[in-house]
Amino acid sequence: MMSRSALVLVAFALCGLSAPVSAQPLGDPFPKDGFAPPAGKLPAKFAKLADVSVSVTPAKVKAGETVTVRLTVAPKAGGYTYPAAPEDAKQTSRNEIELPAPGDLIFIDPVTDPALKWETKPRDADAPNGPKDQYTHQAVTWAFKAVVSPKAKSGAKSIPLDGVRLQVCDAKNCYIVGGEKLPPVEFRVEEGTSDKVNPDDLKRAQAIVNGPPPANAGPGQVEPPPASGSPVKTESRKTAKSTEAYADELKTLGTAIVPADEAGTKQTGLWGFIATAALWGLISLVTPCVFPMIPITVSIFLKQAHGSLRERLKLAGVYSLTIISVLGVSAFALLKFMAVLSTDPVTNILLGVLFLVLALSLFGMFELGLPNVLQKRLQAKQSQGGVVGTIFGALAFTVISFTCVAPFLGGFAGISAGSDGSGGDIVLPTAREIAGGLAFATAFAAPFFVLALVPGLMKALPRSGGWLDNVKVVMGFLELAAALKFLRTAELRLLPATQYFTYDLVLSGWVAISGACGLYLLNVFRLPHDEERPNIGVPRLLFALLFIGLALYLAPALLKGADGKGQRPAGAVYAWVEAFLLPEDAPVLGAKQEDVWRTDLKDALDAARKSGRPVFLDFTGVTCTNCKINERDVFPQSAIREDLQQFEKVKLYTDEVPAALYGTDPGRQVRKAEAKANGEFQNSVFKDIALPMYVVLVPQPDGAVKVLGLTEGKINDTGDFSKFLKDSLEKAKSKK
Template sequence: MPRSALPLAIFVLCAVTAPAGAQFGDEPFARAESKLPKEFAKRADVTVQVVPAKVKWGETVAVKVTVSPKSHAWTYPAFPTDPKQLARNTLELSSPGELIFIGGVADPPVKWKQKPRPDSLAMDEYTDQPITWEFKAVVSPKAKPGAKSVVLDGLDLQVCDDKNCIPADGKKLPPAEFRVEEGASDHVNPQDLASALLKIQSPTDVIRVGAGAILVAGLDTATARSTAPGAEAAKKSNRKAAKPVAAYTEEMNGYAGNIERTGDTSGGSDGGQSQGLWAFVLTAAAWGLISLVTPCVFPMIPITVSIFLKQAHGSFRERLKLAGVYCLTIISVLGVSAFALLKFMAWLSTQPVTNVLLALLFLVLALSLFGMYEISLPNVLQKRLQAKQSKGGVIGTIFGALAFTVISFTCVAPFLGGFAGISAGNDTGGSLIAVPTVKEIAGGLAFATAFAAPFFVLALVPGLMKALPKSGGWLDSVKVVMGFLELAAALKFLRTAELGVLPTPQYFTYDVVLGGWIAISVACGLYLLNVYRLPHDEENPNIGVPRLIFALLFLGLALYLLPATFKGQDGKPQRPAGTVYAWVESFLLPETSKDEGWSTDLKETIDTARKSGRPIFLDFTGETCTNCKYNEHSVFPQPAVREEMQNFEKVQLYTDWLPAASYTSDPGLAARKAEARVNRDFQTEVFKDIKLPLYAVLVPQADGKLKLIGTYEEGKINDPAQFAAFLKDSLEKAKK
């Protein structure tokens, strides 16, 4: 661009940008007094330098932040090699102001030292030598001449010694000081200025203001995005810049309206959905049957059936009527409860507060099952229900069923809540207002029907009661085992809650929760072997064969999972082979780890697909989705599937919240959840379904539209070979 055009172009920029903030006049700037905490200053010096210190509008500067640890002190990287390293500095680019920061954020190429991490065998990276982080910025066209002082509020540093670690946020660090001089510059970098424009204005605004804004960069908006400093590095790392919610919503709505469907977009097993429904119903029924073998339910079975026999006075017809009324009442009450949990748990399971409350509930119930205290309904309520029951007949039977359901709910609730929580993490994106599905209704009825069925069967065939095992000490053992399982569930809920609050879990990490499960398995196995007893246990030095087998199963599980807590030579956790670990891993929600080639930006993926000619593999997923984690860690890496997926441009759209690692700089949990809501609305609009995971294949068309050529029917991939065949078939369709 001719130099003579620069003054006019910069004038146009000044006219269309927002008014400048507080100014410092024309006086020379003086170094600001240090606001560093005294304890921080004792351990390190911090300097901030702007190079060059005298600049003009549109010029590029380097902001250098140097931390110089003093004797016996050190500091940490911002992006350690091990993502689980908790000790680190935070480097985020400040919002556009008189300096518009551009490019990526990275640690300088220094040789980091290593020291053992206190809580594990892993190593933390650190340095006790001076280290300088450098950030690129462009002087804003709205900055008026004079001395400037910019607070680097995106930084959060820490230095440590043998006694303590002291933090200092950006507001306490020395500001970036420089002087803006009048006049046009001969040293404007077009690409840097293009990147700055994209920071302060949307592409639509840049185009609207006319040729002046574009001429400054000498590039159109699309070219500016692709050539901006750091764009290539961000592309390679699959990271992106956060987009305003309104702009992102408009973008996704535009794609939703441009999707065309072919005649047949189904893929995978034709019976995938029906198989999934029947598997879900059978699982719900199994949980209902397991709920019967609890201390507050099992002893009531023969007692209740005896009441039917007594009231019927030998009449089979009367016995059938009373048993039917009793069971239908239980199915109605428990079925509605089960349906409500299944309906709303998908939404509740993504809320951190709900997960914490569930964890506390399971912890309270576990301690009760261990014998620390008893949980029961208020006596007033129990007496009223029992008084109604004593009247007999149909009314008395209904109130008897209500009394039994309410009293037994303390034992049934953990199983019902646990099943609802697991199913929520498998299939849905968490829509609160979605229409009830057949799956949810059938699951609730299956749970309640399985729970009530034994009462009906035993009332019709009383002789079967002789085959029931007698109540005794074995029920106390069942209580304790259930208590251990509830402790394990509590750890899982706490992990889910922390995933929804912190970008990187620090307390209930995958390793911590897995270690907790191993310890629980060992404790449960030793208990079943009578190595120790709890307060409510009867003295019983001998154990039966079933109890021995269960003890060995728990101890075997602990030994099987133990290698996963250690890392291999490549620094990655060891992964025990087999389906059992695959399920445990996915249920505990391992940290998100993607291979190269996965994007989280649909627009970027479509642009790439138009250039490469490849179809797009679209994956709707979630950070709290168990089936998603199972597929990503156990199916996608398989050779046949991996080979086929290399022929696609791959994009993942999260529907609960996006991982912080998806961005060049974490925009915060609220922004990551807002983008996920847009993704969920896009999924609902296009596919009329909110299940997770959902896989589809799109092909960009010459007219700008997108053709939907295939969707995979199953959520959890049960047959990897069949999934690979779906990918291959979709690729063939895309070539036609």
């Protein structure tokens, strides 16, 4: 038997194997080092293979002048390194160089590799004529022009290369170094006015900081308008602003926004959320870890009460309240913080590994349990009987059953994090999570109290048996599917483009899992803990057909059409699956100018002042399932699209702004910082972090911005959403 403490060690060991370390297999893309030497000091293993230097020419400058920053990687004997932009974009072995965001130094050159003769080798040893990777044993120097900010104060400057990951290899291993372990960009700004300012370079630097559109561009665009008949992108491309400037801009806008003077917001009903939480709590009762314990526990109450109804109710009440307290706190914590944790790559890796371990346990590969020492102590306390023994019995049961309860609790919290009103009530942001956590825990604990009150109801419970083993295996398949989803989400946040857990791979995994689950229920194969069953019941047959049907329904989505795009099975089921698995491609809303979505709120408000239209603000996210459902299935509908065309539309991403929305990718560091500023703006102004959230704004003549309406969550009723848009348009007209 594997103890629970051993499980924790295994889970973290697996996470350690999946996380980057200092010694990496050849071709492993951009992990961080597993240790932290002093700033600017290369790790010993890396330093044996290469030297790294950073220089600034000239090293002493005045504000507004242009400098050249050189980053050099010089491999030693037996070492080699890679380009930053290899000819084959699919080459994963490369150096990652994201230049620092505009600050005291404004980089104006893109990242390009120096002109040298790169060596090549087959990417796959078994395919010598296949794709080849570029590498070199020579010293490589990347040179970048940068302008010292006109606002830079005099003094010594040190800029860390947080967005740089350098890789060197030898015949056995590859090593990665980046961030604070690299030498910083160091120079000194002297006082006084310079006569060496390059006007063209300064103009380019100011454009990067301020992002002004060219003279022939439409409002909020960086690119000129397309020729007649040319398609218009659904989201206007832009130039990245400095992180501080963008955050300050949002703070200024936030102070100008005033709430509506009437009930203009739509929140999801609290009672519906509570009912959903209770339903998930009840479903988790029908699991192998929980269901058999219900009659056993109630029998203990009956025995200890010695026929006294009062004593029986006291023990059942203490038992239930203990479960509600422990499980309720866990549920509240998950509901409260899942919206934030669900986008964190480390959290998703941990959850993916944990669900994989739980799935293998449910399949019968090993058994999970409490450590022997803790189990003996709990049994000793429980054997004392009375209130104390009942409390420890409830604690032991809650911990043991968490193996089966956790997937349901985590699933409910994860769905709620991106569902209607995940942020809760605007005035009391925690009331919703508290109510949901208590509802889940109370529904889970209720049978113990009810059966203690009316013991005769136990006769109506189905007997434990082989059907619970079937439930256990089906849960294992579901947890395996969830593990793939978590690992995909983590990779989306870690790498510029998915290489391993792609949408196609995860979807094919779901097809295989669904098909295997159906075949298992049909008794085509058995697992170690299964009983011999010559026949199956009707419910099991129906569930088997359901899983096999789901596999057949999803399978066509793996096939590509002539245009290279996957087929989309009709219906709401595939729409949900597609959005849940976070496809790489962006939705196409149309080819008219009215369909352009800005990604800068200030630009949208400026355009609204000129056009007289209200602003439709969409808080969204790359990893937000319900955002994608709305964008793919609701916004393109002709009636909704017609309504949206009467707004100035803007999207603010709160997890990471996609690189495709910029004219030139400023680097993940800048894109994440901009998204963080968007999220802080949403939370500070609207007291909510729900995704998606839709807000209608109208700029006023006095500079204020009026909130006319707010709604959030998955759009289940398009008619209701259309009414929200039309009502907002009417309110906007009345405010003129």
